[in-house]
Amino acid sequence: MLKINKYSLIKNAAVLGVASLSLSLIATSSSFSDGHIYGENNPVTVKGYKGSKTNSTAYTGQMARQLQHNSLKKIVSKGNPSDPTSNTLNKMLNYFENKDKTKSMAILDPKSSSKFPVKQKMVGEISTGSNLAGKADGRVQLSWPNNMTGADVIRFMIKKASKISGGVDMRNGMNYPQLISKYTMGAVLYHQACDNYLDEKMTASNKPNDKPYKKGAYYTGKEHSWDEAFGYWGAAAHTMTLSAQQSYDVAKKKDLKAADFNKDGVVDLYKEMTYGHAYYASAFDRGGKTDYLKTVTKAFIDGRKIITNADGEKLSSSDLTKIQDLAQVICSNWAQVIAEAVHKYAGSVYKDLGAVEKAISSGSGMDKAMSKYLKHWGELKGFAMALQSGVENKSDTFNRLNRMMGFGPLMPNLSQVVGIDSSGNYLKDQGSSIGYYKLHMIKIQKLMVKEYALKAKSNDVTGGMASLIEKLGPKKSAEND
Amino acid sequence: MDIEVLNFIPDNFINPQKRIFLGYLLSGFFIAFLWLYCFRKYTLINSLKLIFDKKVYFSKSSFVDYSLYVFNSLIMIIFSPILLSQLVIATFIFEFMYAQNIIEPISINYLSIFLPIIFTICFFIVDDFSKFLVHMLMHKIKFLWCFHKIHHSAEVLTPMTVFRTHPIEGIIFVLRNAISQGAVIGIFFFISSGELSLVTVLGANFFSFMFHLLGSNLRHSHISISYGKLVEKILISPAQHQIHHSVEKKHHDKNFGVTFAIWDYFFNTLVYSQSNQKIKYGLSDEENFSRNNIFKIYLFPIIECFTLILNSIFKSFKCIYGYLLNLKPHKLNKNNKVLQNENS
Incomplete structure (x- = not known):
């Protein structure tokens, strides 16, 4: 008669349980990371490559x-x-x-x-x-x-x-x-x-997939x-x-x-x-x-998979189209991120100018207000310039953007940088009123929303108006008084 | 049909921003009860019987109100997205204020701590005046009366009578709100440099909340509460609004106000309520109007308005034609002298 040791049974069951749990965890984590990590599972596909590298990813x-x-x-x-x-x-x-x-x-x-x-x-x-x-x-x-x-x-x-x-x-x-x-x-x-890698280098003839990037x-x-x-x-x-x-x-x-x-x-x-x-x-x-x-x-990640799956051969025209579509997704979203930043800092500048106005009228707190204003204006200008570095040629939008914010911020004495002389010194002139400059910030926000279909819209100046109206309750009903 | 579309039915009763919010209805009934029991010395039972009179709530007129509430809400769901909103007007005014260089936001910044209170008061006053003005125009202008008389065709008044409205009139009210409220919001948003808030209770404008809590729903009811002559010069009582719905000719075009009576006072349209006033509601017999047929209620005002417009055009042409006939060139003789009428 088979004698069953109950302690041994419990021990075996526990070991089995832990083992199966570990296996399932490993399986879960590997299936989770599979395809989710950029650069993972990209073997070397260059034909005739004799080196020691096993993964082709490099940036x-x-x-x-x-x-x-x-x-x-x-x-x-x-x-x-x-x-x-x-x-x-x-x-x-x-x-x-x-x-x-x-x-x-x-x-x-x-x-x-x-x-x-x-x-x-x-x-x-x-x-x-x-x-x-x-x-x-x-x-x-x-x-x-x-x-x-x-x-x-x-x-x-x-x-x-x-x-x-x-x-x-x-x-x-x-x-x-x-x-x-x-x-x-x-x-x-x-x-x-x-404007380079996802643009001209994603055409059929430039940097083809059946050749190494360089010798x-x-x-x-x-x-x-x-x-x-x-x-x-x-x-x-x-x-x-x-x-x-x-x-x-x-x-x-x-x-x-x-x-x-x-x-x-x-x-x-x-x-x-x-x-x-x-x-x-x-x-x-x-x-x-x-x-x-x-x-x-x-x-x-998806684009890299398509390229990797071509296994070192030229990309087919359908693969090339898919790649170009993905490049379009990447760059349009990327432009939106920069436009969101322009929108955000235009809102910050608008608020900062309010603080500058208060500092002017109260005669105190100007240093703090200016420091904040100039920081945000620097971010606004930097991102607005960045937005113009892509492949899109939105000259009308960019001209309006540049005109509204100017080459420099409007200073409390209403002066503004308008150019640079031959010695590299800034040239300044009288700018608009602070009120008008604030209006420009609102218009910049609206321009960004219109041109880039923004959704996050951080620091939305007129967004406060929309939420206030929301508070007033829906008014579009047929009601007499 | 998407179930969400029908959400407005319960939402109107649970949202404090809505006039028929359950809390406001209950407070209205309670005020009516206090009025009848304490002031008019009705017994408890008789007070309740009168307040919840089934002849009122189950009348044909009331069923038309209920039906219009549902149908109009569905119609407005379709039209709402294309109608001018407060935001458009507010943004326009806001930008216009910035574009001019006369008023600077900084000039009244010292008021900033009181700004939400000032804004809430101004908003309520302007909103109330715009309601008075448009209401008066709805009565005085024939084309508009075609639509507004639907509201006046109610033969009993219940809180749901506010929904007894032609959709065209509803659209006019939406535009009124967009312009008056949008303008106030735009101006105050400019003044406050974008940092504006509203004084609210349960998410509703403080003054609207108080107005509704203090029995605004009794305006459209059979409980005739008057405030006394002194108060009725400033605030419109339920009894005063009930006069506005009277069939009697002497009451026509009176008491247009919603909250404040001062507008009526200035425009000479104010009538005070009488104690124990007995009023028959509805349209006079001169108004040939089908009161309880939904189809006719929707269609007839449009036909009537259209007929009025055509008549006006026809009359205008007739006038112009008559004028041209009088202007026809006189015949000249050889010496360029105007020939006199042979009979003259």
Whole structure:
């Protein structure tokens, strides 16, 4: 007779239970991450490749530029021209123009901390061959005086910023950390992705999929072009597993758990960090009215799958159409994110001008009001310039946008920058009234909503009116009195 | 039909922004009870019997009110999206205020803490005056009276009589609200630099809430509450509005006001209520109007209005033709002298 040991039975059952639970958890987590992580399961498809690489995904140059951009903003806001040994201008230009061939360009943001330890300390640990200046928009910028190219504008701003402590010119109203940062996001990151990699490089003849991107490369022309555009977007590779709030907190260095996808205890700045445009998309999506972050990131993942599935062959015309459609989804949503930012900061400027008016009438609190106003105006102008760095030629919209905000903010004495002389000095003239300038901010918001079908509409000035009317109750009923 | 479309039926009774919100109806009944029991010395039973008189609520006239409530709501669901809204007017005024350089928002910023109160009062006053004005025009202009007389065709008054309205009149009221409310909102939004709030109770405008809580629904009821001559110079009592619905000729075109009686006072249309007044509601016999047929209620005003317009056009042509006949060129003789009429 078989003797059953009840303890052994319980033990076996427990082991079996734990094992099956673990298996199901593994299965769940793998099925969850499968296809959700950018760059995962992308084998090398280049025909005749003999190297050791097994994954064709690469966007190191772009992430290096994200870090150069972050660091540039940091150093511009910390500039101290009064210290002759600080060599402020060269330090700033270093992050804009130079490549970190010697792995000596320190990452200034994000810096490692106990709450948010990061894997890399130098830009060169990610890429040694990237700079910002070489990729800046080469077209003449109508949003800035004197017909400068994108790179010229940033260089001009850097030179101006190097002469002012903290990077804010209170006389002319220029907040350079904001202007430089936001415009660089457009002139380099958005411009390269949408006016280059997802535009001409997604045509049949340019960077074909049956050839390596360059001689000896382990990725094809189309694979790498697509990856590079993704890098400029600035989303963490595992973004699809995060909520908008988590993605936002990762960029703010507040959520190590969400950032550290591979659970090695540190944040890999190459693929676990949120930067630039993806950060702004997360910020708007937190409100729940939009889904820019995941729409764009998913389109990148889907597009990469189509390219990978071509297995190193030329893309068929239907695949090419699908890819171009996805590129369209990416760039239109991307433009919306920038337009949302323009809308948001136009609303901030409107409110700040109210505070400036109060400070004028009360005779106190002007410094605080101006500091806030100039910061938000810098963000507004920077994003408005960024919006004009894409592939879309909305000249009428852009002209109106530039005309309404001007080259500089309207100052309390109603002066405004109208140009730059041959020596690089700002030229100023009498601007409109503060009331009129505020009206321009409302019109900018309306222009953005109309042209880009915005939904988040942060800081909507007239939106308050709509919610007030909502409070009054629905009035469209047939009722006598 | 989508069930959500029918949400307006319960919503009207549970939303404090609506006039027939259950709370307002109950407060109205309570005020009516206090009036009858305490002031008119009715017994408890008789007071309740009078308030909930089934002859009133189950009358043919009341059933027309109930039916119009449902049908009109459905019609307005269709037309609402294309009608001018307060937001359009408010935005227009707001931008216009900014575009001019005379008034700056800063000039009255010191009032900012009182602004919600001032705004709420102004909003209520302007809204009330616009209601008075449009109401008067509905009576005085023949084309508009064609539609407004539907409301006056009610032979008993209940709180639901407010819905006894022709949809064209409903559209006129929507436009009235858009213009008057939109203008006030636009101006105050400019003044406050966009930081404006309304004083509310349960999400409803404070003054509207008070107006409804204090028995606005009794205006359309058979309980004749008067405020006394002194108060009735300022506020319209339920009894005064019931006079407005009277068949009697001497009461026609009187008491147009909704909350304030001062408008009627200024326009010389104010009539005070009488104690124990007995009023027959409805249209005079001169008005050839089918009161209890929904189809005719919707169609006849349109036909009547159309006929009036055609008559006016015809009369205008006749006038112009007569004028032209008098202007026809006189015959001239060889010496360019006007030939005199042979008979003259």
